[in-house]
Amino acid sequence: RLYRGLATEATSSRMPPYAKIVRNLETVRRVLGSERSLTLAEKILYAHLGNVEESLLTGTNNGRDIRGKANLKLKPDRVAMQDASAQMALLQFMSCGLPSTAVPASIHCDHMIVGERGADTDLPASIQGNAEVFDFLESAAKRYGIEFWPPGAGIIHQSVLENYAAPGLMMLGTDSHTPNAGGLGAIAIGVGGADAVDALVDAPWELKAPKILGVRLEGQLSGWASPKDIILHLAGRLTVRGGTGFVIEYHGPGVETLSCTGMATCCNMGAEVGATTSLFPFSPSMVPYLEATHRGHVAKAAAEIAASGPGNLLRADDKAEYDQLITINLCELEPHINGPFTPDLSVPLSKFADTVREKKWPETFGAGLIGSCTNSSYEDMTRAEDLVKQASAAGLKPKADFFITPGSEQIRATLDRDQTLNTFSEAGGVVLANACGPCIGQWKRTDGVPKDVDNAIFTSYNRNFPGRNDGNRKTMNFLASPELVTALAYSGSTTFNPMIDTLSTPSGETFKFQAPKGSDLPSAGFEEGNPKFLPSAAVPDPSQEVIVSPTSDRLALLEPFAPFPNGDLTNLKVLYKVKGQCTTDTISAAGPWLKYKGHLPNISANTLIGAVNAATGETNVAYDENGKQHSIPELAEQWKQRGIEWLVIAEDNYGEGSAREHAALQPRYLGGRVIVSKSFARIHETNLKKQGVVPLTFANREDYDRIDACDVVDTVGLYDVLQAGGEGKVQLRVTKKKTGESFLIPVQHTLSKDQSAFILAGSALNLLAKKVTA
Ligand code: SF4
Numbered sequence: 001r002l003y004r005g006l007a008t009e010a011t012s013s014r015m016p017p018y019a020k021i022v023r024n025l026e027t028v029r030r031v032l033g034s035e036r037s038l039t040l041a042e043k044i045l046y047a048h049l050g051n052v053e054e055s056l057l058t059g060t061n062n063g064r065d066i067r068g069k070a071n072l073k074l075k076p077d078r079v080a081m082q083d084a085s086a087q088m089a090l091l092q093f094m095s096c097g098l099p100s101t102a103v104p105a106s107i108h109c110d111h112m113i114v115g116e117r118g119a120d121t122d123l124p125a126s127i128q129g130n131a132e133v134f135d136f137l138e139s140a141a142k143r144y145g146i147e148f149w150p151p152g153a154g155i156i157h158q159s160v161l162e163n164y165a166a167p168g169l170m171m172l173g174t175d176s177h178t179p180n181a182g183g184l185g186a187i188a189i190g191v192g193g194a195d196a197v198d199a200l201v202d203a204p205w206e207l208k209a210p211k212i213l214g215v216r217l218e219g220q221l222s223g224w225a226s227p228k229d230i231i232l233h234l235a236g237r238l239t240v241r242g243g244t245g246f247v248i249e250y251h252g253p254g255v256e257t258l259s260c261t262g263m264a265t266c267c268n269m270g271a272e273v274g275a276t277t278s279l280f281p282f283s284p285s286m287v288p289y290l291e292a293t294h295r296g297h298v299a300k301a302a303a304e305i306a307a308s309g310p311g312n313l314l315r316a317d318d319k320a321e322y323d324q325l326i327t328i329n330l331c332e333l334e335p336h337i338n339g340p341f342t343p344d345l346s347v348p349l350s351k352f353a354d355t356v357r358e359k360k361w362p363e364t365f366g367a368g369l370i371g372s373c374t375n376s377s378y379e380d381m382t383r384a385e386d387l388v389k390q391a392s393a394a395g396l397k398p399k400a401d402f403f404i405t406p407g408s409e410q411i412r413a414t415l416d417r418d419q420t421l422n423t424f425s426e427a428g429g430v431v432l433a434n435a436c437g438p439c440i441g442q443w444k445r446t447d448g449v450p451k452d453v454d455n456a457i458f459t460s461y462n463r464n465f466p467g468r469n470d471g472n473r474k475t476m477n478f479l480a481s482p483e484l485v486t487a488l489a490y491s492g493s494t495t496f497n498p499m500i501d502t503l504s505t506p507s508g509e510t511f512k513f514q515a516p517k518g519s520d521l522p523s524a525g526f527e528e529g530n531p532k533f534l535p536s537a538a539v540p541d542p543s544q545e546v547i548v549s550p551t552s553d554r555l556a557l558l559e560p561f562a563p564f565p566n567g568d569l570t571n572l573k574v575l576y577k578v579k580g581q582c583t584t585d586t587i588s589a590a591g592p593w594l595k596y597k598g599h600l601p602n603i604s605a606n607t608l609i610g611a612v613n614a615a616t617g618e619t620n621v622a623y624d625e626n627g628k629q630h631s632i633p634e635l636a637e638q639w640k641q642r643g644i645e646w647l648v649i650a651e652d653n654y655g656e657g658s659a660r661e662h663a664a665l666q667p668r669y670l671g672g673r674v675i676v677s678k679s680f681a682r683i684h685e686t687n688l689k690k691q692g693v694v695p696l697t698f699a700n701r702e703d704y705d706r707i708d709a710c711d712v713v714d715t716v717g718l719y720d721v722l723q724a725g726g727e728g729k730v731q732l733r734v735t736k737k738k739t740g741e742s743f744l745i746p747v748q749h750t751l752s753k754d755q756s757a758f759i760l761a762g763s764a765l766n767l768l769a770k771k772v773t774a
Helices: 018-034 040-046 052-057 082-095 117-127 131-144 154-165 178-182 193-201 227-238 255-258 258-274 286-292 295-308 348-361 379-392 409-417 421-424 481-490 591-596 598-607 632-641 661-668 682-690 699-705 718-723 754-761 762-774
Strands: 006-009 071-074 078-082 104-106 147-149 170-173 187-190 205-208 210-217 244-250 277-279 325-327 336-338 346-348 366-372 401-405 455-459 475-480 571-577 647-651 671-675 695-698 712-716 731-736 742-748
Touching: 018 040, 018 052, 018 295, 040 071, 040 187, 040 244, 040 277, 052 071, 052 227, 078 154, 082 104, 082 131, 082 193, 104 131, 104 154, 117 131, 117 718, 131 147, 154 170, 154 178, 154 258, 170 178, 170 193, 170 455, 178 277, 178 286, 178 754, 187 277, 193 205, 193 762, 205 401, 210 255, 210 475, 227 258, 227 336, 227 346, 227 742, 258 277, 258 379, 286 295, 336 348, 346 348, 346 671, 366 379, 366 481, 379 409, 379 421, 379 481, 401 421, 401 481, 401 754, 409 421, 409 682, 421 671, 455 682, 571 632, 571 671, 591 598, 598 632, 598 661, 661 682, 682 695, 682 754, 682 762, 695 699, 699 742, 718 754, 754 762
Parallel strands: 078 104, 078 170, 104 147, 170 187, 210 244, 210 325, 244 277, 366 401, 366 455, 455 475, 571 647, 647 671, 671 695
Antiparallel strands: 071 205, 336 346, 336 475, 571 712, 695 742, 712 731, 731 742
């Protein structure tokens, strides 16, 4: 493929560093002993360790008990970022002072494009509305040598699959559906921006070694069943939490019957069961897909490794053991529909009509939407096209609105050439921009559905929580394969089963769909499409100015946080005592605040606004020393202005939910130094340390009851612990605001040597910046 503005064959940065990965796997084998069988996920992960011995032997019963125990320090091969999360990732990267990224990286402008009337009008409007963010991302990409995929080029995961994913690669992406690349045999993990920065600056990225959930596929799909139905069915079996802490590793004879893009769909939605990632072993369908997407050289190298013997990098060892094993017989799998409001409420198509009636879900629906990063492959679209052609030949038109979102310019241009889009348009379908659009709430729905009335839509997307698509919490989004969504759109009825039910044609005849047929890959190859959507060159240009307007309310350069003082923290004040659950969404709400993701001062005005006051039961109501009422961010800001540093007291699993780094950055920006809780969510605890906030847990849980808002707290021993690289004990001296009484309570910490250094420096980025300038 050609880079925009630089007619160079883009081959080198898209070839995984196979020689290094294979050599590292040999080291892993030597350390663990030749008797130890490895799963595929273990091979790829462990072959990306910065220090094999340290990670695999420390605290793991001499390498016998790694999964769920070892702390892996990984060196990913590549990073991909979408436009919303890239902003903070890049602002953090910039503050390190490096001239270029340490690994190849890409930015994809996809989340901020609205879907309404079609690509031709929607795209220019969205570009205009977000110009300052896109200009910033493009200028930073040019400066640091990051490939920039402009608005309209495609959705991050589709572009990654078409250009960067490869068997045996390990990559991070600042988006939860990054595991889509597992369809091409990569370990691809969704992370927050601060984690992406680790990889961009060549610092080790830490991950608790995941357990491995094996999914054995037997038999072959047929008729209406599609790869989407594998993951819809699996989501029903595992539930939204069933994959937490696991990598889902597909294997078995059924794998070889699936298309590469079908496997990507399965991996994409592994995020819906909480899995760290999902992946498939090297399979024959990967070779023609890589060749068709201009990466014959990668196909050749991967095929050679796959043929290099039974213990090779790209397959699990014969005796590999899984922590859990699920078997699915593809011959028996029927289409599934999942929802509403949760992706794990899975109903087989044959039972769906009865379920609709029993649960009193709407019996009609307003829109069918196909495509997105989950399901916009050539196979998906040509199977949907086949159904549209059948219906059109019978004189039928969709009864529900019908929208099509191509995942990339490559797929759009190819479908355009092959008349697939024309078939959709002639049937009344609306082709939206190559972007996320309705999948991420960027859908200006025009069919007049009231906000307070139950209504249904069908999509081939991956998520369906309330309000996800059109901002209407009453809209029930049922997830299904694109072919099922298409067929259902012709009936407009949620109880229609196209496998057995019939429709009436305008001439009064009975029409029944035949099972859809499509092609994995276009026989005439993929089209390049509009050259303006090709990425910029990955060549750093130090003369390029990064464009951030000083008057912008959406972007602000980051100021480094101050280093830790030369002694313990004194006179911290309790800003808030949180009652009950406190997720990253409680700490840094999404929705309209997403607009400010690149502007730390502005987004900090949402800090902790979802938190419940333990003393009063009120949400987002804090009281200062004089009893005056404020919102939490208001009080934090006032204290910041007065030079008062503060802490938060919380209950269990503080910071659960997404890996959102804003939930750690914002408290730090507003003067938060310590969070004391009954327990922490692991990722958030790490994020806090990276931003220089000290997470401590009560040694005695009942001490939570002894501290209140506005009490004064000093740390005792913390400075010594930090100096000693995490060794030693910490206490808190609490002085009650009301009585002046003072007492000590013991607290626990999980500070490692590296993390102690982050905190002393003020943040992990400060430490990195120091190393860069040293
Ligand atoms: Fe996320 Fe939807 Fe965009 Fe995919 S299409 S990256 S799921 S917002």
